Amino acid sequence: AQKITQTQPGMFVQEKEAVTLDCTYDTSDPSYGLFWYKQPSSGEMIFLIYQGSYDQQNATEGRYSLNFQKARKSANLVISASQLGDSAMYFCAMREGAFSGGYNKLIFGAGTRLAVHP
């Protein structure tokens, strides 16, 4: 079974509008971490935002926010006021288990390609 599911292979958004990229996950571990990365066509994976399973509030980083719905096991990324430079592939990833210090194996989703139109 897929541990991380990103159901939108591609998304289009108009510049300056908000967009939501979906991510659902599957784990029976009460401790986990969720990450979003952006990968432009240049190839670099850029860390955007992190949400821990016990975090009480939804994570926010500038124009990025994470809509974390624990009961639904979803961690959707919301990008407000889209810019042309936001056009990229976006990956949702999960670390199962608590961060106990050490190795962190990420499980990646298949990614969503976002295109921002002027």
Add this chain to the structure above:
Amino acid sequence: DAMVIQNPRYQVTQFGKPVTLSCSQTLNHNVMYWYQQKSSQAPKLLFHYYDKDFNNEADTPDNFQSRRPNTSFCFLDIRSPGLGDAAMYLCATSRAAAGDGSTDTQYFGPGTRLTVL
């Protein structure tokens, strides 16, 4: 700025000719990872180092080896590249510390795009 650096950005090699990709970091992170990413796919973890301890993923081919001579540097050696090894190779690092409010976020380098002729 602290960062993860990969050299070269583009590497062309011939079928069967050994190639080495390098990664360096100024973040002073304990853990370094190597990923392989093929077109339109998610990154696939090959192996990682936790300090000097090497950890191979079960499905990583023997053709792929790694060296970490010190905290800052890590190398990926492909002993006999095949056409199927053409991919983007990503290096990442993370902290190995807990209890201090830190997270285990992985920070990636810009990648090396390998072409096999």
